[in-house]
Amino acid sequence: MTVPLEDVRAAAELVAFGLRAGARPTDANPYGVLLERFRSNTGFRDTVEAVAGGLGLTVLGAPSRGGIVLTTQPNSVFAVRMSDLRSTAMNPDDKLVAGLIVLGIAAYAFPRQLDLDSTDVKIVEVAALDAFVRDAIEAVSALPGEEDTVDGQARIAANVYARMPSFKPKDRQPGPARGCTQFAIAEVLGWLVERGAARVMPQMGPASYQLTDRFRLLVADVAGGEALAALRAHRQRVVA
Incomplete structure (x- = not known):
């Protein structure tokens, strides 16, 4: 099944929010809206995980009090040293x-x-x-x-x-x-x-x-x- 480009873009936007340490999701802001979509929509969650994987990242979760949590895969350009x-x-x-x-x-x-x-x-x-x-x-x-x-x-x-x-x-x-x-x-x-x-x-x-x-x-x-x-x-x- 082909994933709509709008969904890929939204998934990439959520990953970008996860990479910003100071970003905080709320019910009213774009981060919060995307995060709720990730939690409730299995198809969108799969797209987010695929986009993250392509960037050398792994999605660890999306706890209720915080945003999406990412960790780096070996040799990822985002690796923290x-x-x-x-x-x-x-x-x-x-x-x-x-x-x-x-x-x-x-x-x-x-x-x-x-x-x-x-x-x-x-x-x-x-x-x-x-x-x-x-x-x-x-x-x-x-x-x-x-x-x-x-x-x-x-x-x-x-x-x-x-x-x-x-x-x-x-x-x-x-x-x-x-x-x-x-x-x-x-x-x-x-x-x-x-x-x-x-x-x-x-x-x-x-x-x-x-x-x-x-x-x-x-x-x-x-x-x-x-x-x-x-x-x-x-x-x-x-x-x-």
Whole structure:
């Protein structure tokens, strides 16, 4: 069956909305209208998934509180890399620590696999997350595996993280300075905000963030290996 060009165009428009981190669907705007069509019309949903696939993207879902959630396929032009975290160059240690922090956020907010099915609001705070990752360093540092594996890289990252100071004050303003782990965490969370995976929550504190359904679905799609399992196990012991 031939798909009308208008449907292909509408599907591409919805995918484009999904790629814009700041786009928010409502009942009255074009994004919301297209999203409702995706949820209710199987044929249109198939067209959206085909258009996304052609661009190297996979549709993870369309949660009720958010827009369409996309993830990248291997070698996609839209792939997000740790080197995209900041405009200035990241050295290898920066990238390792950033990757560990992402796993730490996932384990902190979703310590059990079944937590990924919940739409409860998840709040993370920079200092609390830093303390959690530091407490779990020993477990991650003990992971086996070659250095070029995910777990091997996490082990190296844990050792780098442990050597960094938790907090270094800025010279003339509040907040952590570059070179400490709390700065690295704030940087990663800011990066997630730019991609619609988190929101700043100043009413909860100056360094608090709410994770969105986009982040939840992305975590559900990513296999973190033994590193994520170790962080989750530590988090489960803490909250038990």
